[in-house]
Amino acid sequence: MKLDKSEALGQLAVSSTPFITLFRHGTLQVELYRPHKTDLQQAHTRDEAYVIIGGKGEFINGGGRCTFGPGNFLFVPARTGHRFENFSDDFSTWVLFYGPEGGEST
Numbered sequence: 001m002k003l004d005k006s007e008a009l010g011q012l013a014v015s016s017t018p019f020i021t022l023f024r025h026g027t028l029q030v031e032l033y034r035p036h037k038t039d040l041q042q043a044h045t046r047d048e049a050y051v052i053i054g055g056k057g058e059f060i061n062g063g064g065r066c067t068f069g070p071g072n073f074l075f076v077p078a079r080t081g082h083r084f085e086n087f088s089d090d091f092s093t094w095v096l097f098y099g100p101e102g103g104e105s106t
Contacts, residue, residue: 052093
């Protein structure tokens with residue numbers, strides 16, 4: 001299985017939502033996410049990872065804040081509040097949900 005960012009961004013461009021699901025296998029779900037101006041997402045019930053495709057900005061994860069750019073990997077444990085802020089217009093990211101509801105134990 002191969003996901004191409006240009007093809008995926010083209011699919012997203014004709015979608016009415018800021019994300020599309022591109023792949024599922026077992027507990028793994030891969031999405032492409034590209035919010036417009038504001039990130040309105042809520043905490044999720046499963047662990048989540050982001051791999052930034054393009055753009056830059058700031059990422060709020062629980063009580064922490066960090067900057068991000070292309071190629072960065074970001075992890076969010078299940079049920080943790082998080083969002084992207086101050087991101088550039090070209091921001092987009094792969095989103096990977098995996099594992100059981102409630103997240104994996106550490």
